[in-house]
Amino acid sequence: MKIRFLLSCLTVLLAACKPAPQSETQSPSQASTASSAAKSNKPQVLVANYPLQYFAQRIAGDAVEVRFLAPKDEDPAFWQPDEAAIAAFQGADLILMNGATYSKWADKITLPESKVVDTSAAFTASLIQVNEATTHSHGPGGEHSHSGTAFTTWIDFKQAALQAKTTRDALIRLAPAAKEVMETNYDSLKDELDTLDDRMSALSRRWVNQPLVASHPVYHYLARRYGMSLKALLWEPENVPDDKAMADLNAILAGHRARWMIWEGEPAKGSIEKLETVGLKSVVFDPCGNVPDSGDFMTVMQTNLKALEKAFQ
Structure with a gap:
């Protein structure tokens, strides 16, 4: 009888020590936060649009963590980040902006100037001013206007290469140990952008x-x-x-x-x-x-x- 009682107690103790299933102890959002925390040893780079995400990832590889926060169903140029996204930008190690007044939200909040890089700064003098002031809407972003400075800078592939170069320089300052790899990766990316430019220039004779x-x-x-x-x-x-x-x-x-x-x-x-x-x-x-x-x-x-x-x- 005493042995049976001791065995019952041991069973209860073992059950109490068994870890709870993850679904009972960690929500999906907590799991995501934990995953991000696991990567926090890498410098955090936030970008204004997808082309800059692509350039940064091509150049830096796994030396940094590149984050692009705008939802897929919105135009990043007219996206309005929520408080969590703004906090992420403010806490980033590097913020790659498109420039040319691309991110309409950026002048409404305070970003750490020492962390912000304008990737179109090399050709600021040749940015195009748009006089058309028609307002319209598409997608969840609501009404907006395309007046002011034209901002789709990267579809001039020479300008895209300059934006990639500025991105490379900023990434090297952030993670100098990866300089050699970044320079090699940038050279490869620039070659591809130059090829696009050559093909488009050849095509231009046709129109x-x-x-x-x-x-x-x-x-x-x-x-x-x-x-x-x-x-x-x-x-x-x-x-x-x-x-x-x-x-x-x-x-x-x-x-x-x-x-x-x-x-x-x-x-x-x-x-x-x-x-x-x-x-x-x-x-x-x-x-x-x-x-x-x-x-x-x-x-x-x-x-x-x-x-x-x-x-x-």
Whole structure:
């Protein structure tokens, strides 16, 4: 009887010592926080958009942790970070900004100046000023305007290479032990950006004296670098143009006889059909400001070039 009692006590003690299942002791958010904490030994680099995330990751490899916080369904240029995101920026070891007034939220909060790097600073004098002040909305970000400074700087691939160089220099200052690897990685990235620039420059001969229309005013630097005669609308790929939108297009076409419209994303079938009625064909050039559904920055740009090469063969 005494032995049976002792065995029962031992069983209870062993059960009490058994660890609780993770689902009872750690929520998913706590697990995520713990995972981030495990990486906290690496310098934290926060970026304003996906191209800078791609450049930083290509250059730094695993020497730093690169974080891009904007949701996939928002335009990072008009994203409004919440308190947690703002705290993450303020606590970062390095903040890579696009410059050219890209992050509209940045002038409303205080960021540590010593940690902020403007990646377009090398060509500030050649930034394009946009006078059009039309306000519109798309996605969850609400209404916004494309007036002021044109900010899609990286689709001029020479400018993209300068932004990557500034990114490299900032990363080397942050993690000097990885300097040699970063310089090698940057050289590889620059070679690829130079190849994109060469291909686009070769293509530019095919649209000389050919007016073009863009669905959205984001192609200023692409047009300047590669000689496009381009006028822009305020259309979204997922929305079929209504009568007013078609009237706006026809007003442009009256003095700008384009045969192609460049879209940010794959347009709706109804949009393609409506454009065909006025003699316009559609081609996609995705600026890739946010994380793509598949591939990466470089594969998206290669797809863009292939689409243009096919359209203007």
